[in-house]
Amino acid sequence: MSSLKGNVLIGQSGGPTCVINQSLVGIIETAVGADAVDRVLGARHGIAGILAEDFIDVGKESQATLEAVAVTPCAALRSVRKKPTREECEKALDVFQKHNIRYFFYIGGNDTAETAHILNEVAVEKSYEVRLFHVPKTIDNDLLVTDHCPGFGSAAKFVASAFMGDNQDNRSLPGIKIDVVMGRHAGWLTAASLLARQNADDGPHLIYLPEVDFSVESFLADVDRMYTKHGRCLIAVSEGIHGPGGEPIINTGEVDSHGNVQLSGSGALGDFLSAKVKDGLGKGLRVRADTFGYLQRSFAGFHSEVDAVEARECGRTAMRAALAGDRPHGSVFMERASGADYHIDYKLTELRNVAKETRDMEASFLKGTNDVDSSFLDYVRPLVGEIFVPARLSDFPL
């Protein structure tokens, strides 16, 4: 039973998703009106907004506004990529105290969970009572513990639809086409391109994931073989591919405050591989590269319904748990029930179990060095939900 009374504060952090505001609204709607809750506040730009005391009163929003915001992509509270120092975390706790923040929710990925974890350590040290919860989100799907991450299903639907279309494009105007997909550490999102393979000759014909060391030489041999077989070749490449020992394929030289190298927001990897194919397999080949970029995480008006519902429920679960008071802190995760029917239970784990580290694709989902096993389809299909499937002519002969 909770007897902790005070204000609720919510922050969003890291890269956007199409359903990150569902989680925000799930927290707000569960908090508003609860006995223990005075006001429901939002920190603009996450931890940066906390340090600057840049708060807005989200508890005053109408349900109509909240519903409209819920279906809008990208952090409505605005986001941040900032790893606070220990001193900043101490200052953040002072701000909590000053504003009587007794419930804090941080929506984000593994770096965000780490910040929440450190804030919690500082709160314990200072003996400041605050319920502190991490709500998962990432299109990369690389958080530990949870079956999958809110945000992934919508991004996977985008990637699958992009490949379905580009497979038709490549079939219509044959050539070699490289599509670079987001995913810094893990290949989950790139693997979702497998959903586009409906017919035996459909692309992607090759799929390269960060879980397998990449070699330009093997890549060229693969492309040559597929191009010879199909007269065309559609390739899915994760932006996170690397050589043995994590050696980057190319290096843009830019690093964020969490030590992550800049991968997205540039066509460099695709163009590099495209040039390698032209140099290695023949100048006359029609080789093109597209880098899907931010569209994967923020395209407006296109999401997975399942993903939206789950993201909302993750937010509600965090607020309910905070109010129940059985645990002072934690991270929400989704557990998939075994059996044929897709069912998710919403649970809580320790912050430290989700902080910092990332989750690779299981080895059973990988197929050789350049493909994804079909068992992955059983995993990913329910997360994406209904999706448009292209059709072809029968090609009846004369």
Next chain:
Amino acid sequence: MSSLKGNVLIGQSGGPTCVINQSLVGIIETAVGADAVDRVLGARHGIAGILAEDFIDVGKESQATLEAVAVTPCAALRSVRKKPTREECEKALDVFQKHNIRYFFYIGGNDTAETAHILNEVAVEKSYEVRLFHVPKTIDNDLLVTDHCPGFGSAAKFVASAFMGDNQDNRSLPGIKIDVVMGRHAGWLTAASLLARQNADDGPHLIYLPEVDFSVESFLADVDRMYTKHGRCLIAVSEGIHGPGGEPIINTGEVDSHGNVQLSGSGALGDFLSAKVKDGLGKGLRVRADTFGYLQRSFAGFHSEVDAVEARECGRTAMRAALAGDRPHGSVFMERASGADYHIDYKLTELRNVAKETRDMEASFLKGTNDVDSSFLDYVRPLVGEIFVPARLSDFPL
């Protein structure tokens, strides 16, 4: 009154659109069962398929297959980028004669219309009677005579939705973001990004079109001003921008058989501009570039309803005109009725009026050197139809 009896042949040519198969199905469903028509055939890969006599019997397809194909992006007959020589056109006419092709429909852009025009000249020379029609399609929207082109509305909806999402992304994680949009000669598709500007501070904050000479120096000054004003800057850049006299900004060195330089399928222009901003305005700035690429023309399961209906009707109009026999050849165009209500009349013009040349945006749609006039919204809104509009929090102060 038509007394010309024989087979119908259909081809698709040039870059894909999301509704190019609506036109195909519009022709097929109007042809099948007509008294004058024996069989309804498709040439695979356009003029290349004609020369190779690579035909399929599309008249045998079920209505269910046709409807499924109609909503599938990219040329179901498969496409080609080939400008036939005079000799090849003569050979094509021999093939027509051999297969008693009396009705030929070529779906494509201005290069496709030119091929149809030459085929028609050769037919007249040879005194071979064939009804020869061009059905317009291009996401570039740069065909002469017609109010707009089938394929443009869907691509414009994609670009507008991409910018709506990316504007939220840029607002959420501020920085300088450059998005490169398709459009070789004309800025129509890039201008559609204007639909994303709902609030006064929404991006795109700058829009660069091929209709206005581009200068890197002015570009940097513009970005600096906007970034200072908004603390962020979202920029729409047409892939077709160029310096005075058509001087390319960068040159990939690749040219197709119509003499067109390769622009798409590479992130080079975006990365070039991104580097210029970092060099010119400060190494510490967060600058990213995305090149939307083929997604704009082939993304599966996302189109404008109006565009789909109009593309279908353009196909039907061509077949109806061919059967009516009032004119032996022509190109379908759409005329917009004056007045507040959007209404389109489907008409025919001479092939030579559409062949080869392209249509720039009218000067009245341009605003200075880096923006689009709001009058363009009246032009483009009906073509895009219903579109998701993002919402924001009210940012109520404490």
